[in-house]
Amino acid sequence: MREDSLFRDEQYESRLILGRLQILAFVVMVVLAMLALRYHYLQIEQFDRFVTQSDENRIHVRAVPPTRGLVFDRNGIVLAENRPSYTLTIVPENTDGLDQLLDKLANVVAISDIDLQRFQEQLETYRRPYEPVPFRYNLDEQEVARFAVQQFDLVGADIQVELIRHYPLGEYFAHVVGYVGRINDREQASIDLEAYAGSHVIGKTGIERQYETELLGVVGYEYVETDARGNVLRILERHHPIPGQNIHLNLDSELQIAIQDQLVGEQAAAVAIDTNNSGVLALVSTPSFDPNLFVSGISTREYSALLENPAKPLFNRALQGQYPPGSTVKPMFGLIALQEQSITPEFTLFDPGYYILEGQDRVSRDWKSQGHGTVDLTKAIVESCNVFYYELGHRTGIESLSDYGLRFGLGHKTGIDLPGEQSGVMPSPNWKRGARGVAWYPGDTINVGVGQGFLLVTPLQLAQTTAVIARKGSVIPPSLVSAIGDQPVLSIVSDQIEIAEEHWALVHGAMRDVVHTTHGTAQSINRGIDNYEIAGKTGTAQAISVAEDVDYDDLELEKHQRDHALFVAFAPADNPQFSVGVIVENGEHGGSMAAPIARVIFDKLLESYVPEPVKNGGANVPN
Amino acid sequence: MSQTDFVRKLPDAQSEKPTNTFWQSIHIDPTLLALVLITLAFGLVVLYSASDGQFSFLKRQVMMAGAGLVAMIIVAQIPPSVMQRWVWLPYAGGLLLLVAVIFFGLEVNGAQRWLDLGPIAFQPSEILKLSLPLLLAAYLGKRHMPPRFKHVFMSLLMIALPAGLVVVQPDLGTSLLVAGSGLAVLFTAGLKWRYMLAALILVIISAPLMWQFGLHDYQRERIITMFNPEADRLGAGWNIIQSVTAIGSGGWSGKGWLLGTQSHLDFLPESHTDFIIAVLAEEFGFRGVCILLSLYLLIIGRGFWISYTAKSPFSRLASAAVVVTFFVYVSVNMAMVSGLLPVVGVPLPLVSYGGTSLISLFMMFGILMAISTEPGTLKS
Incomplete structure (x- = not known):
């Protein structure tokens, strides 16, 4: 013990420390009371808001697109049908880095500049969060298999089986049946977004356009519970879509x-x-021309070839x-x-x-x-x-x-x-x-x-x-x-x-x-x-x-x-x-x-x- | 709490009536022990849910708590006077290790905080969290109170050394906690108000400069995020938005044990470590939060009582420092998770998963018990 402590006033020092302890105890009470108030505010006063927010977090409404109606000739031959197609999609919110994912995907599937350009355009236009963005259409079996093997490393990418429009008789009916194509900005502004939730295409010409409403059908919905990465855990509720009506033509x-x-x-x-x-x-x-080119987006080169053809095939x-x-x-x-x-x-x-x-x-x-x-x-x-x-x-x-x-x-x-x-x-x-x-x-x-x-x-x-x-x-x-359907015109x-x-x-x-x-x-x-x-x-x-x-x-x-x-x-x-x-x-x-x-x-x-x-x-x- | 605990430790108890000789002889404070074990049990229930029902986390936490109890009992046997004499040893050792971290530390997320010692990796700053306030208590306890300018200066130096070494790792949060526990001792020792006023003015003047030059980008970002988490919903603001949503959606009675959607659907980050209070609030509601807060309040209250009835200035200062440190952990964590403070890595005492923090917590309780069971009367 040091010398100066010989002269210490123990009574005074004790009172001093005990006083400080009382101040500390008071501070503790105040701070804990404030914390209790904060949690009371969040949990009692703001309960409604946060319970809604937490439901919005986990419950997503997912559109279920209706199957587009078919088009038949007078003898029941199919002129426009829907075929399953494998589409590689990306949910940007789920990736650990979009650029790295694209680099990795390049080793798995063939990717052209056109695919990249189209993908970028779609990223920049309107879309819902956690909605998959199509990246490559029409994957072949080998690409699907390679993807399946690499999938663990390709977080955020997925393969979806989608029905896409197909015209089995191709250019024979391009000028009558027409074709569907991806919804563009102008159409985006004029259509009922609700009705097209889940649909990527719209009738552009011909019967496909004239009878768009009948062919489209009515969109269905399902409420799904998802985790933070957007993985669907279960379907909570489902409203089935109503398929579009089939169109029967007088054409032979x-x-x-x-x-x-x-x-x-x-x-x-x-x-x-x-x-x-x-x-x-x-x-x-x-x-004429092949309408199937337009279904999943025609490349600029192919399109300008059609436009510049002096015989005007699109006319x-x-x-x-x-x-x-x-x-x-x-x-x-x-x-x-x-x-x-x-x-x-x-x-x-x-x-x-x-x-x-x-x-x-x-x-x-x-x-x-x-x-x-x-x-x-x-x-x-x-x-x-x-x-x-x-x-x-x-x-x-x-x-x-x-x-x-x-x-x-x-x-x-x-x-x-x-x-x-x-x-x-x-x-x-x-x-x-x-x-x-x-x-x-x-x-x-x-x-x-x-x-x-x-x-x-x-x-x-x-x-x-x-x-x-x-x-x-x-x-x-x-x-x-x-x-239209079974209703004669x-x-x-x-x-x-x-x-x-x-x-x-x-x-x-x-x-x-x-x-x-x-x-x-x-x-x-x-x-x-x-x-x-x-x-x-x-x-x-x-x-x-x-x-x-x-x-x-x-x-x-x-x-x-x-x-x-x-x-x-x-x-x-x-x-x-x-x-x-x-x-x-x-x-x-x-x-x-x-x-x-x-x-x-x-x-x-x-x-x-x-x-x-x-x-x-x-x-x-x-x- | 039993009546006798209070009777035994009246502040002016000059009576040397030896009560509770069994607990005193094994240097255990049964009241504190009971409170700690109840809180720990509650924490394990929450941890089980927060770790998605993985027994491995629970098992490890129980093992660490067991190790912590042993450490507590050992520390409780050390007489406070011995602590006072030898506390410079862990302090100096901790400083050396902090220096070692600068040269040999593991780099995690751009910061060197960890020291790899073969099978285990730990943060040397943990040692300082405990040894710095004890050292100051030992230093100031031997001197006049309120401390004179020379002693205040020496104390600040003892604080600045470890705080400085931690801040360059960089780990501003821990550095502030270390410094805070030291300053709490100075305050308890009766630091003159005019010194505190001068320090406050100094802080206010230097704050803009610190903001501009003293902080890393990510630190500034965290502070901005606290005030406006919506600015970066999917980035830095994500944690806070999700934890506040989890807390708020719990309501009065909560969603039920294991039924919290925010945590079980992975919206809540770090749900079993720093953000575990959000899991508790979501599943047990405001009721659960109040229960936990009450338990903490009782532990802190018991701690203050021990400090109030301690037998020497060192014991008083040391126990007060331990209690304040515990309180700071609780309040900083709960304020951070509920969006009142920027995100700093502070676990929730006795609830968050993590061996290091659990063991050092138990050692803190060991110190309190050593002080509470110290024989004899008040002496200087």
């Missing part, structure tokens, strides 16, 4: 395939319609191609002239090979420079005499041609159940003032009379107006879908064009003669038919304009400048069941290029047709 896939195979290498379109109900049996646009010519109809409008204009009494069935004129409108110096030529001689309406249709139709148009007047033309289905959308249809142009003085800002000239009517000038139609409209003629004036909008007559029966008979007869007489412009296709007759009309449409004084026929033209070949027809001629419209771009002559396609179509459809002695007999339509 065999016919569709046969037509497309006939048109290989051409830029062409063909539409076949069942005249009984305007059901679309075939809708072909060539060239649906049947719905969106607008062409001058040429002489294919002659039967319709003949009917209009007869009904309006601007000509009579007995009316004739002499065709010298050219036509000069009264009081004007403009010369309009016939395609046959020496002329057709004395011509009546039947001969004008059979031989496709232009001079007769210049006069017919002049006599009938644009107002009547336009009014009736609209009712036959020109100049407006047919109302087919596909998106993106073009309306074509049925010109009139009003239209010209509105669209071009100039007055209508008599010469304009002359051009319209032979299907040139401002008149533009789509291949679908060609088939549709021909169906209206075949049905003698009853208008039924064309339809692709025959049934009924066709309705939207208009009835009143034209005297003898006029229909005359024009139907003239159209039959186009194919079945020696002077007919489509006589080349009549060989070998024994059980039915075709009623048709050829057409040739100028692809480019030529100065009036140049003899058009003498021009040596590049392929892409050549005339478009057109053909419309229905069959059997005496008991119409089917109508077709065909256009072959730069095919030059309707009779030689387009008509044979119609023959193929009718042969296929009427293979087992037995001609009936009585007209207007029962339909002999498959199904």
